[in-house]
Amino acid sequence: MGLLRKPQTDTQQLHHQRSKLLTKHLGRRRQVTRRELINRESEIGRELFGPIPKGMRREFFNLDPTTWIWHEESINPKTKKKETRTVKYEVHKDHILKVEEGPRYTKMHGQELSNFTLATHMYYERTMREIYNRDPATGKKLA
Amino acid sequence: MIDQFTSPHDSSEILGDNELIDAQRLAVSLAISSTEGLRGIENAHQDEEAHFTEPVAVFTQPFSEASNEKQPQRPWTAEDVSTYLRREGELIHDARNKELTSQG
Numbered sequence: 001m002g003l004l005r006k007p008q009t010d011t012q013q014l015h016h017q018r019s020k021l022l023t024k025h026l027g028r029r030r031q032v033t034r035r036e037l038i039n040r041e042s043e044i045g046r047e048l049f050g051p052i053p054k055g056m057r058r059e060f061f062n063l064d065p066t067t068w069i070w071h072e073e074s075i076n077p078k079t080k081k082k083e084t085r086t087v088k089y090e091v092h093k094d095h096i097l098k099v100e101e102g103p104r105y106t107k108m109h110g111q112e113l114s115n116f117t118l119a120t121h122m123y124y125e126r127t128m129r130e131i132y133n134r135d136p137a138t139g140k141k142l143a
Numbered sequence: 144m145i146d147q148f149t150s151p152h153d154s155s156e157i158l159g160d161n162e163l164i165d166a167q168r169l170a171v172s173l174a175i176s177s178t179e180g181l182r183g184i185e186n187a188h189q190d191e192e193a194h195f196t197e198p199v200a201v202f203t204q205p206f207s208e209a210s211n212e213k214q215p216q217r218p219w220t221a222e223d224v225s226t227y228l229r230r231e232g233e234l235i236h237d238a239r240n241k242e243l244t245s246q247g
Contacts, residue, residue, distance in 0.1 A: 121231065
């Protein structure tokens with residue numbers, strides 16, 4: 001396996017170096033990937049619920065048109081072990097389904113649904129303006 | 144919280160290489176299992192540990208204003224909420240795709 005992997009790694013390194021040189025030569029910015037855009041959106045998403053306690057990491061982002069993800073990590077002060085929690089919110093035709101690890105399913109309703117809707121709305125407004133420079137109402141580029 | 148936002152920077156400074164992708168993998172696995180779970184879903188009680196039960200604010204905006212569509216003002220139905228969220232998701236998805244394609 002080692003013999004097979006080494007050339008591949010070398011090739012990848014060569015591509016990486018060439019890419020860096022080319023980017024430097026052309027003076028262009030590195031192209032942004034979809035994942036990086038989602039990361040930037042999540043920077044906004046994580047702020048919507050207030051300050052994040054020290055030692056905790058939080059992500060909230062739109063994965064695709066019908067999926068939202070909440071992810072939280074923290075260190076348990078007693079066990080000193082990392083604890084994670086990921087929740088997926090699925091947008092269905094007439095309900096929002098909350099899917100937790102387990103898996104465990106809950107139809108969202110009441111105050112929780114209202115707050116979730118508002119959070120996604122704030123996320124939408126801010127990502128469109130601050131990341132994509134687009135008018136949230138029309139989707140068109142802002143001047 | 145909105146005022147505290149700072150401009151986006153290199154994602155490598157924000158997340159570890161595999162962390163977000165792990166969340167996405169989990170999302171995929173949950174998506175598969177949720178299809179099965181939907182068959183037996185009931186109107187489950189509200190989760191006591193729900194993240195969104197901490198009031199951000201109460202969502203009271205009439206549907207017609209929020210969606211910029213000419214519809215009679217009325218309380219939102221479950222379908223209205225789903226339509227609205229789906230629309231937002233599609234617009235974000237479109238904006239992402241346009242951003243990626245605009246890079247040439």
